[in-house]
Amino acid sequence: MGLIRAVMDTAFWKGRQKRKPLGPRWPLLLFHVDTGGCGGCGMELQAMTCLPYDMQGAGFGFVTSPRSADVLLVTGPLTRTMAPVLQAAWEAMPDPKGLISVGACALDGGLFGENYAVMGGLERRVSVDLAIAGCPPSPQEILNGLCALLGSAAQGKEKETPSRG
């Protein structure tokens, strides 16, 4: 817990705008870290990058290095082995930066209780800019959540998809 407190320097979050203003770097670049769990949220993120979801048209792109990312996307409950990885990714990102949790696990640990290996969700440790609920949320729900962060409507009208997994 102390490690994560140190990682996510809470002082940084004070006075931050709730909504990240659109900067000159368009699209908004996302860096994904899967910190544990079943991998379902990661699969839905992968599906979001493909047809028929127009992620790039909505203004988002994934990057493979945190150094060029605007937002850290976290899926899965925080496991002790992944905590240093998350810390390193966060520290490598340039300011200003944001944190988004995708799925129940990343926010509050979901079905995975705290134990010797699992530290739980992010909500009691750091300030999260946006929490996208679901176990897992569907690709359209993730895209809608990201668009809501920027205050824009989701692109495209997709078939209603169930959110229980």
Add this chain to the structure above:
Amino acid sequence: MEDVCRLSARVAAGCSVAHQVAFCQAVENACGQNVGGEIALLRVALLEMERLFQHLYTLAALARLAGAHLVASHCMALREKLVAEAAPVTGSRLLMDVCIPGGLSVRETAQMAQLCTQLYEIGQQAYPQLVLLWREYPGLSALLAGVGQVQADDLERIGLDGPVARAAGWDCDGRRIMPAYDGLWRYTSGRQGGTAEDRALLLLDEMEESLRILDLASARIGLAPAANHALSVHDGEGTGLVEGPWGGVLYWVRLAHGRVAEAFCRKPETAALLVFEQVLPTHVAEDVELLACSLGVNAAALDG
């Protein structure tokens, strides 16, 4: 009991039905109860849907890692079409929480036969084009043929079954011993060279086989009532075995005082990691991700 079942659905996304069915079978065996042919048949349909979705996801990942982005996007687009068709009926895109001890918890059980037919039709229409694209995409086969060659003897010694073993010539498939697959599954001989290319082509073959099983199952579903059984939970032990997308998933449970007192899960990803470590030294760094993907190494399943 329900919580453990929900947890079993989340050991490894993509193999969720396999874990749920194996866990439910173990509990039902511990209680000495049989769920009946119709529920078993509906579970087979869900298992084959999952195999279809997961094989497409794996093929897309392999193609992407090999630089064949067009092929990857074809695989993902077809997967998404099938998943979007199935989700309103099953209630879950990744087929989570569709099984409970004693039965099923899909949203629209009455529409399962129709769903099987729809998935078969969508799949059959797109399949020949996908296979052609895979086989003829410049450089894809040649790149995969040089990655991750494994021998059947080594796999048997380490205990890695599933498509990795079948593509190396080890004839192992848990569906052979599952009574619910009688008249649905048949042994299909495929590539046996043991490379990533053989595994990819075997996944394509298995997709066709799953589509065929869905088609056959659609004609049988609905011939008998599909009522869930109220389990009378006794103290005892039971096991359940299912052939998941990456191999055999086995559960052992011990029930006591109406609860799951202990559980053990055997999954293929544990052995996949050992095989990965064994063949890793013969590969260059650029191929490591491709190698892990083609062997079914899955960190989520390993920490589950």
